[in-house]
Amino acid sequence: MHTCTSVCPYDCPDACGLIVTVDGGKAVRVAGDPAHPFTRGTLCPKMAHYERTVHSPRRLTTPLRRTGPKGSGQFEPISWDEALTDIAAKWQKIIAEKGPQAILPYSYAGTMGIVQHDALHGFFYRLGASELDRTICAPAKGRGFKDVMGSTLPTAPQAAQNSDMIILWSLHMLATDIHFQHDVAAAKKKGAVIWCIDTYRNRTADTADHFIAVRPGTDGALALGLMHVLDRDGLTDKAFLKEKVLGWEKLKEKILPKYTPAETERLTGVPAADVVAFAHAYGKARAPFIRLGSGQSRYRNGATTTRLITCLPAAVGAWGKAGGGLLTSAGASKAYHKEIVTHSDWKRPGTRVVNMCRLGEALTQDDSIRSLFVYSSNPACTAPDQNQVLRGLMRDNLFTIVHERFMTDTARYADIVLPATTSLEHDDAYYSYGNYTIQCGWAAIPPVGQSRSNWDVACGLARALGWDEDFYKQSAKDLVEQLIASTVKWPCGVDQDCLRSGRPTPLTLPDDYNQVYATKSGKIEIYNDALTPALPDYKPLEEDKGELAFINSPDMRILDSSFNERDELTNNRTMVLFVHPDDAKRFDLHDGQTVTLQNERGEADFTVEISDRTAPGHVVSEGVWWRERIKGAHSVNVLTSQRLTDEGAGSTFYDVRVDIKK
Structure with a gap:
């Protein structure tokens, strides 16, 4: 029996450090790593018994070929050689008849390790397949922040420990960012007041001192109402706005007058008195901190809404104050040169791009897509407009391959199912998008059954298609070593020995990282002439049918x-x-x-x-x-x-x- 370190691979901002106990080639216990600077030894209930997922009796352990109708879940076991040979033969026939763009990959963040997440991206670029625009989570949030702050690094979550006002905005912390609760608790001990803004009073709201319920899709109007009150009541940081911000006076003159407390109440459902009270608390706070989730970005006005919320710290000069600022998604991924794995240089000009949110349309509006390869995702369950997705998956002339750990809703519609490894069975390099920590996770146990990693599948398919690139003769460990070496570009350096050892490796941030703004003007850009409109304003949602x-x-x-x-x-x-x-x-x-x-x-x-x-x-x-x-x-x-x-x-x-x- 021995222990080793690892990383939670799931699509969560925390990327927990793990201590895995292994006995006889099996993981028998998974615990939090107390050495991790953000997750600090605790795990969410899901990962507290990750070994039950790894060694579940429901694991797929051999390749399968469909024997019954699509969706029935009826399969027979086959060998890996049969599976790969069959896939290669069918793809070569499709390419000869319809061209390589008749093949579509579909994946997302079933694993967040760089090697396994991106393993097949370059493969499909090299094949010439249709490209997938991977936008199903929260790209609008990223765009909204970038529209104001450019490439500026968001505030580190641990900074919130020194805040006197923490705002959990559209963030169900207990479900999706549980370890930030450590920092919230530390701030509360020092007297910080916690506010929660969401569309309903979830369990996270129960932990806050104040809760504001906002009408769905109107968070942008609330942000403008707050800025109206901040300006009206003399609560802005005029010196900061003059020196560090571009466009405040234009916003103040052209946009803010419309968003009185009464009008904000009409739009958002937040009582006018609460709008004023919240604005006063924010304007009078010494160092307010906004932890911004993704919920507000999943509307038609999502990017604009995020853009407006991102303007708030500028209004009160929260940037640069110890404990103040805003965190959307941390920039830890910038420590690695991900192109080592992704190989976007293999993209072919003019290749069709399919937005993953519109998979249903892509599979049903015409039959030009003749093969779908799904990995690290479950679109029959998670993609929007489920009925249309299922109609597409039922097509007789769609050859579907699913690489999975379990018989998911999507796997039931596959022609061939390939068994996938879990994170404890392969090598990878990880980063957090909710804090500034990176880590390597080395294989702790052998693959369960005949399961193979995404990278091994990419290499196997390359061989089956007769490719001879040296790239596909490497191991996942080779790629991880190259990713470790690439961290030299991080401005403050990275402890590569720590990273290579598998221990959590904190990224040191420049002292002035949230006081120097990586935008075209060098200032926070409330006014951005590269955008239409250049000044942000609330975009009401078009009213759909439905009570x-x-x-x-x-x-x-x-x-x-x-x-x-x-x-x-x-x-x-x-x-x-x-x-x-x-x-x-x-x-x-x-x-x-x-x-x-x-x-x-x-x-x-x-x-x-x-x-x-x-x-x-x-x-x-x-x-x-x-x-x-x-x-x-x-x-x-x-x-x-x-x-x-x-x-x-x-x-x-x-x-x-x-x-x-x-």
Whole structure:
């Protein structure tokens, strides 16, 4: 029996440090690494027993070939040689008849290690396949921040320990950023006041001193209302605005007068008195800190909304103050030269690009896509407009390969399923996007069954297609070593020996990292003449059909659709719908009743829970569940739209309206 270090591979901003106990080639215990500078020895409930996922009896352990109808889950085992030979032969036939762009890869962040996340990107560039625009999470948030701050590094989360006012804005911290709670608790001990802004009172809101419920999609109007009050009541940092900010006077003159407290209340549902009280607290705070989640960015106005919120720290001069600033997503990925793995230089000019949020359209509007290769994702469950996605996956002339650990909703529609490794079975290099820590995770145990990593699959497919590049003769460990060497570009240096050892490696930040702004003007750009409009303003959502706004929020037990394989995490409580008492009375509903939400895209069944956690006219569910975990035939994404955000071409998962029926 021995222990080794590792990293949580899931799409979470924390990237926890792990201590793995191994006995006889099996992981028998997973604990938090107390040496990690941000996660500090604790784990979320999902990862506390990661060994149950790694050694689950549900693991896929051999390649499979479909024997029954698509979606039936009927397969027979085959060898890896058979699987790779069959894939190569079918692809060569498709390429000869339709060209390489008839093949489409589909992947996202099932693993966040650089090697395994990007392993097949270069392969498909080299093949000449259609490209996938990977925008399903929160690119609008990144664009909104960049529109104001350029390439400036966001504030480190540990800085919040010195703040006297922490704002958790559209961030369900206990579900998606649990270790930031350490910093919040440290600040509270020093007297900090915690505010939470969200569309409903989730469990994170219960931990705050103040909660503000904002109408879905109106966070940008709230930000403008706050800035109106800050300016009106003399609470801005005039010296900072004059020296460090471009465009404040234009915003003040042309935009802010419209957003009085009364008008802000009309738009957002936040009482005018609360708008004023919040603005005064923010303007009088010594060093306010905003931890900005992604929820506000998943509407048609998502980038603009983030842009407006990003202006707030400039208004009060929070940047550069010890404990002040704003964190969207940390820039730890910049420590590595990811092109070592990705090879975007292999892209072919003029290649078709398919936005992953519009997979349903791509598979059903025409049949030019003849093969789909899915890895590190579960689009039958997680992609918007589920009905259209499933219709595409049912096509007889679509040859689908799924590389997976479990028989997910998507794997059931595959022609060939390939068994995938977990993070404890392969080598990789990791970074956090919620703090400034990087780490390597070396294989702790042998692959379970015949499972292979994304990188090994890329190499195997290259051989099956007759490619002879030296690139595909390397091991994952070779690539990790090159990534370690590439960290020399980090401005303050990286302890490569620490990184190579597998220990958590903190990235030292320049002393002035949040006082020097990496924008074209060298200032914070509230006014940005490269954009249309150059000044940000609130964009109201176009009203869709449907009596109720519907939001599907994160569930603390799972992460997107990951961890659905674990029976003990679901507790038989899935597809629960929070309904405000006023709406329950209006629609004559009672606790425990099954209702159907519907819109033009489809319908899904939920169990009613009458609760004042949500607001009238607004219903909420939590979690993205495999179809085997739910009562009806469809999960929440049957209701969501393939519409994209205003910038960044991101998903609009929260921009949904529905009708309700018993």
